[in-house]
Amino acid sequence: MPIIPAELVHSGGMPTAAELEAKLLAGQTLLADTREHLIEVVDVLKSYGEVLDAYSTNLIFQAEHQFLVPVPLFKYLDGEKSPAKIWRHLNHDRINFEYAEYCMKAMLWHGTGGLDAYLDSAAFAENCAVIIRRKTRRDPLLALLHPLFSGFLIEMIRTAATTHALGQFWRVMSDLFLDLARAEADGSVASIEAVVEFIKDGLVAAAANPITYGVEVAGENLWVLPPEAGLTFLVDVAVPYVEAVFLRGLPFLGTVSFNAQAQQISPDQAKFAYGALFADPLPTMGAGIPPSLLMQDMFRHLPQRLDGLYRKRTRGEGDVRVKICMSFQKSMFCVTNAAIRGTFPHPLNSPEPAAREANRAYAAAWAARLAAARTDCLDPLP
């Protein structure tokens, strides 16, 4: 057996479900509260906030202005077709909007929560019928395809609706993360505990924001997600997003075989565990690892302080995007932590036994899922 130098490998601890549950019920943060963690989380969320700002703007632009366009050649340009921008686009000197679409597809495909339920409702079908009628009148290609493939346009409208809803969700999150960075800069947030509390407050404040989406077809404004559908920020979009992107995710072609005979992927989507909290950061920027796009985007927006911190670790600039991914995972645990904290059925300090039991069950359900996640990132670095 060869002797591997200890400094070359490191394995973080893996807390049990019971430990996680205890932490959640005690109102403690999952992530260890250290100065380095604070810098990592706040700064990585700051860069994430800037990236989300671009993602959000583009998703909303796509949903509103590239609606049912057959060849959306300029969909990533946000309507600005200057030669300089096109050159930057061709040179790939840009945000990777493909990752935003990837998250949207994950949400659409996993299909959980209120938004997805509405996409199957009769009211939605009616809206679609109106839109399609107007659209096909002007567009002979769609007029030909629609009778032959009756589900085609509806599915595209569902996609556009999810795109727009995700854009709205990220708008809130972007602002929240940038606010967090400002709050940390002026000293009002100085611990991981405060970070979690700040995010929780932000989520709670936005919880009831309405989610609506209308399109302009042939000069007429039509609703896709009307206000009367009553879709709201937290339960209809944020929760399905967390489910689809943080928890379930999609298997990466670079690490999981899609071969049906190998049966590596569960037939039950609810059993998927490929999301942001479960993914292995080490292969970041390797082949077949979609989050690499996000890490690259955040790398382009990396705050100086975090960059300085990374330069002192492992390979410095050489493996910076793996380190971003590791910090990102920590910060996503903080966001999850805040979301769980904000959605407990009862206040944590409630003396009622029934309320305490309900909270315990809620915490246990989360802890069971998180126990298999990459909780090894929660400990401080040695």
Place this chain on the structure above:
Amino acid sequence: MPMLSILLLIPFAGALALVLWPGQLPPGRLRAVALVVLGLQLAWSLIVLARFDPTSSAMQLQEALPWVSGLGLEYRLGVDGLSMPLVLINGALTLVSAICTRDISQRPRIYFALLLVISGAVNGAFLAENLLLFFLFYELELIPLWALISIWGGANRAYAATKFLIFTAVSGILILGAFLGLALATGTVDFSLTPVSSEQLAMGSQLLLLGALLIGFGIKVPLFPFHNWLPDAHTQASTPVSVLLAGVLLKLGTYGLLRFCLGLFPEAWAQLAPGLAIWAAVSVLFGSLAAIAQKDMKRMVAYSSVGHMGYILLAAAAATPVAILGAVFQMVSHGLISALLFLLVGIVYRKTGTRDLTVLHGLLNPERGLPFTGTLMILGVMASAGMPGMAGFISEFMVFRGSISAYPLATLLSMLGSGLTAVYFLLLVNRAFFGRLAITPATDPVAHGRLDVRLAPVAPRETIPATGLAMAVVAIGLLPAGLGRLSESTSTAIAQLPALVSALQLAAAPLWGLQPGGLG
């Protein structure tokens, strides 16, 4: 101007200067001096190349000084199409091995001096036109190499170094014995490179002397079953020494086979040739099969040398112009490719602390692994496996093409060895470079999947020598004409040693190798 003596003077004077330089010099300064000296040597080799006339098959730029004339020991140097590429390889690879010596803190002065002595001695051996002079240089290279292994080697270095010493000493004694025996038997003290004919010496004595030479050089090449010292020497030697050993020193053995075994005893050689071809095939297959079973990357590369050097014996046995030229190509390409592989294994070892294929995984990882090293490794193993477009292919093709008519079975078996090369090197690449990055045994998949691996980065300058070698390997593979022109006349001349041709016509297979009875 004594063109060739300067090729000896530069490294020897450099070594002397390093040893005698007064005062305490830091290792970096010593390395710089060695690099300058080796750079000069390589530059001078290129000047010699410029003066070299590739159209002539004779010894060129000859120099002669009487030394101990009564003994037949004469200082006589010359260069031809066989030695010219080897001198260049020696210059290039010694420079490479000095460049990739970075962390010598222990007795750096002696280390670099020994490196220079080896380079000079190897030049001397390739250029010597006198048997005793060759032997002097052949022995001169032995002791420094032994010291390099036994002082700067791995944990088990004493064993490996001693084994190397004993084997090579036996090799030296056999060679010297054969040379002296030749003098004794022919009754002359003329130690020049003149072929011996059967009028001068009875065939029985010829076979005896040739046998001694074959074993002597077979140890150096090395050929099965005399290869046993090589894997141990490689695993214990440091990377630069392995580069030198595989890239340059083994070539002394194959050079000896062509120059002295075939060159001095063409008739006896022709008699033994069918057996030699089978010996070559056995060596190729044995080396390749043993390589498959290895778990240590360096041992695997070492066994691959046993396999790939066997091709040269095959080519020498066939002794057609194309085969001999193929042998020269194979010496050059094996020198470059094995040096490249040892450099890369060295990088992996330096970064991970292990060469064990059961614990290394996923080194291609772009951010935390060794992706560029891995890319070069894929290139290197493919070159070694005879992938077209790289030096290994054209060399092997010529060896096989030149040998198949004479020895079909041995050639086909050797080609099988070429196929096996792909097997073991693919195992190496797939195990160590594909998969998730880790340097632990993959026993517990959960723990394995969570392991954070923090290997030190590979600085670009660390891969410069390997990149250079890789480019040379591709260049020779795509444009072999240059090397071909350099060696064609000489290899054709070697293949047409008059006595050999007549003997071959008597003894060996008919031209249509696959005619009845030809196969096998």
Place this chain on the structure above:
Amino acid sequence: MSASSLSLPIQLVWIIPLYGFSGMLLSLPWAAGWFKRNGPRPAAYLNLLVTLLAVIHGSLILQQVWQLGPQHLEFPWFQAADLDLRIGFDLSLTNLAALELVTGLSLLGQVYALGYLDKEWSLARFYALVGFFEGALAGVVLSSSLFMSYFLLEMLTLSTYLLVGFWYAQPLVVTAARDAFLTKRVGDVLLLMGMVALSAWAGSMEFQDLYVWAAEADASGALTPLAGTLLGLGMIAGPMGKCAQFPMHLWLDEAMEGPNPASILRNSVVVTAGALVLMKVMPLLRFSPLATTVLLVVGTISALAGALVAIAQVDIKRAFSYSTTSYLGLVFIAIALQQPAIALLLLFAHGLSKALLFMSVGSIIATTNCQDLTELGGLGSRMPATTSAYLVGSAGLVGLLPLGCFWCFGLLVETFAHQQPFFAAVCLLTNALTAFNLTRVYRHVFLGPSMPKTKRAPEVNWLMALPMVSLTVLVALMPALMGRLDPVPGIASFSLPVAIAVVSSGLVGVAGGAVAPLHKFWSRSLLQPLRVLQDLLASDFYTDRIYRATIVAAVAGLARLSDWLDSRVVNGLVNGIGRLSLASADGLKLGVSGQLQSYLLTVVLAIVLLLASLQWLEWLHG
């Protein structure tokens, strides 16, 4: 022919393979990560550009060759002693049509990849590999010499290895890439053996010279039957590996672990290139009736077993990759029975249709994140481009509607019906089985209620849809293209009964596929004998286990034996001798502390020895 009298595009034909290779070099800066802030897409655009140039250059040459007739160009590469290796191009209509197929599909596949791999950060490496792949392929189809064909086929093997190994961190990819390389390598080494022998015997490596030599050698009986047979088997081994024929077909199944855009090319043009090489070496098989028999046997087994195994697959990619083996089996039969023109038409029709099917498959995988047929369903009404591509691709592949393969089957059956009715039956049976498989998959994927993983299935992005639609149109127009490729005697030169037989076999297959029970949750039959058969087919006759029990075990055993021999016997002997000669066992384990002393001792010993021997000589002659 003096080169200067030819037009510039023809004179510059040597650039054609270089387009692909230059694409690889152009991608390197991005693939190597030299641009830290910018993404890898420019590499993709540059590759698209050079491929487009290759298409244009190829069509210019095609146009001129159409008028001037076939051309041959040669460039010296390496000459030494009696070895003369040249780079030669045969510009015949056949080769140029194949070139257009290669470059055209490569172009479409590259656009498709831009959509399929839109979230792939290693895009530049992918395009570099595709460029390498395309360059080698373009060279193989134009090559006029066996040496150059071998040279490029091996490069193709390497690029297949690298493309299959593209997602190198995925565990199954690791074994798949290795097996793909080694299986092809077995074929390549056998081909190398044949080629080296030919080179030694015939001198020149140009196919035309080899044909002349073969005719002379055959007439004079210069080659023993054994040599001729071995030569023939060596020649067909390479194409057998490349065309994934039984028993060297396993790699194609495993290669499905690679990215789908590469699968598109692999199932269409790589196998075509392999078959083209087989056509070129066919005249050399005249020494070897056995080789022709082997071709027929292998072709028949591949055609039927491939089609049967395809039916038993639950993985959508594998259901079609085995069908590739099956169709190439038919091509092998056609070539072995001296019908190169029909073989060529079949390659062309199969290549385009299979590429289209694989594009459709890629869309399904991209949308549903799933390759398991039992988890798919109900996509038909929602994905117009994908569904049309599947339907048109299937129609192009099966002899039923008058698209590509219908005419090929007609010609094949017409040709074989009288002399070799058995092979006519093989063709019809393959057609029926393929139709069955395609109908079965269609029902699984496109019909029925939507399944959990297909509940939300929007059509793919335009970068995938556009090439798919273009190719759909092309496949629909294929009979017209085939008619131009084979004007005499025309693609419709078969009788009405033959046409009826072909259509009936297709209909039987479709009908069978339409009524066969489909199990969504139960892919295995409840009937014991049927289940055994199903398992046998689903696991491809357990070929991988047979390999493991035979070749792999043999090589591993020999390797262990060699290692044992070395570490125990040879090493033991050496240590024993060492112990004896050094009188003490410690001699071999010289302590580090004693190094300097022993160093000096040895130096002194060596010098003494040398001087003594010199002295002895002096004495001898003194």
